[in-house]
Amino acid sequence: MITLTIAGSDSGGGAGIQADIKTFQELGVFGTSVITALTAQNTLGVHGIFPTTVQFVEAQLKAVLEDFNVTAIKTGMLFNSEIIECVAATLKNRGLPLIVDPVMIAKGGASLLQQESIQALKNKLLPIATVCTPNIPEAEVISGRSIHTEQELFLAAQDIISLGVQCVVMKGGHLAGDKAIDAVFIKGEVPFVLETNRFETKHTHGTGCTFSAALTAEIAKGKSLQEAVLEAKKFVHLAISNPLNIGHGFGPTNHFVYRQLEGKCDVVCH
Numbered sequence: 001m002i003t004l005t006i007a008g009s010d011s012g013g014g015a016g017i018q019a020d021i022k023t024f025q026e027l028g029v030f031g032t033s034v035i036t037a038l039t040a041q042n043t044l045g046v047h048g049i050f051p052t053t054v055q056f057v058e059a060q061l062k063a064v065l066e067d068f069n070v071t072a073i074k075t076g077m078l079f080n081s082e083i084i085e086c087v088a089a090t091l092k093n094r095g096l097p098l099i100v101d102p103v104m105i106a107k108g109g110a111s112l113l114q115q116e117s118i119q120a121l122k123n124k125l126l127p128i129a130t131v132c133t134p135n136i137p138e139a140e141v142i143s144g145r146s147i148h149t150e151q152e153l154f155l156a157a158q159d160i161i162s163l164g165v166q167c168v169v170m171k172g173g174h175l176a177g178d179k180a181i182d183a184v185f186i187k188g189e190v191p192f193v194l195e196t197n198r199f200e201t202k203h204t205h206g207t208g209c210t211f212s213a214a215l216t217a218e219i220a221k222g223k224s225l226q227e228a229v230l231e232a233k234k235f236v237h238l239a240i241s242n243p244l245n246i247g248h249g250f251g252p253t254n255h256f257v258y259r260q261l262e263g264k265c266d267v268v269c270h
């Protein structure tokens with residue numbers, strides 16, 4: 001199986017392209033990449049961003065797609081509307097599963113998507129996406145709705161589905177409480193929730209990238225959306241709850257442990 005990630009490079013290795021490729025590797029799929037920006041980044045923050053030109057994003061896309069039989073694609077940091085439009089135009093009509101992680105702001109506060117690009121994300125990329133995996137602040141920006149109640153969460157998910165997405169995973173990692181709860185909405189099906197204990201740690205750099213990369217790998221292997229989100233939740237939970245404790249700030253998660261523990265992890269699904 002061959003997967004493609006279209007995202008930014010994280011020199012610190014915890015998020016972005018590096019997190020995606022490590023996750024692909026651990027889940028037994030071959031990862032290819034299109035780099036949309038270089039970031040000078042470590043566990044203390046983003047110290048600089050050097051975006052790729054749209055021409056070179058296009059060249060990378062062409063090189064990968066011409067040669068490899070890619071089975072699933074994910075996007076992460078896309079940085080500007082030119083890059084979003086180029087990615088959308090290239091992937092349109094290819095009929096490949098597309099997982100869009102609508103990365104907007106890094107945990108340390110750096111902007112990874114220019115404000116004026118939200119419209120391109122909504123109008124060009126999400127209409128061709130299979131799955132969208134926003135956290136709550138990202139879901140609020142996309143839906144234009146503030147989310148404080150279950151009803152508002154449901155309505156925001158419906159708004160995103162109405163853009164053309166088949167499945168929305170609302171990630172609850174940033175919410176308070178002793179559980180880490182994600183709500184899964186699949187078009188035409190009853191929504192469900194995936195729940196684990198919340199692990200108390202500051203080492204959650206790249207959790208969203210890791211989750212969406214695991215989801216992409218499982219979809220590439222032919223799993224159903226339900227099976228793929230469950231496996232991705234297990235992967236990210238094990239990665240968070242077995243921290244590596246590296247770096248001086250908000251450290252990366254542990255991409256090795258899933259295979260060591262043969263994916264054994266308690267996730268409640270209801």
Ligand SMILES: Nc1ncnc2c1ncn2[C@@H]1O[C@H](COP(=O)(O)OP(=O)(O)OP(=O)(O)O)[C@@H](O)[C@H]1O
Pocket residue numbers: 015106107134135171172173174180181182196197198199200201204205206207208209211233236237240
């Ligand atoms: N402390 C935690 N313990 C257990 N699971 C967690 C914790 N924090 C996040 N998760 C899980 O990690 C996954 C990613 O969620 P999160 O909300 O952190 O995404 P994100 O905000 O997009 O991440 P990022 O900040 O890396 O972009 C979800 O399945 C979420 O429930």
Ligand SMILES: Cc1ncc(COP(=O)(O)O)c(N)n1
Pocket residue numbers: 007008009010015016017039041076077103105106107108112204205206207208209
């Ligand atoms: C290149 C890149 N992509 C994504 C993130 C988001 O991850 P986080 O929110 O954990 O900082 C990041 N920091 N850098």
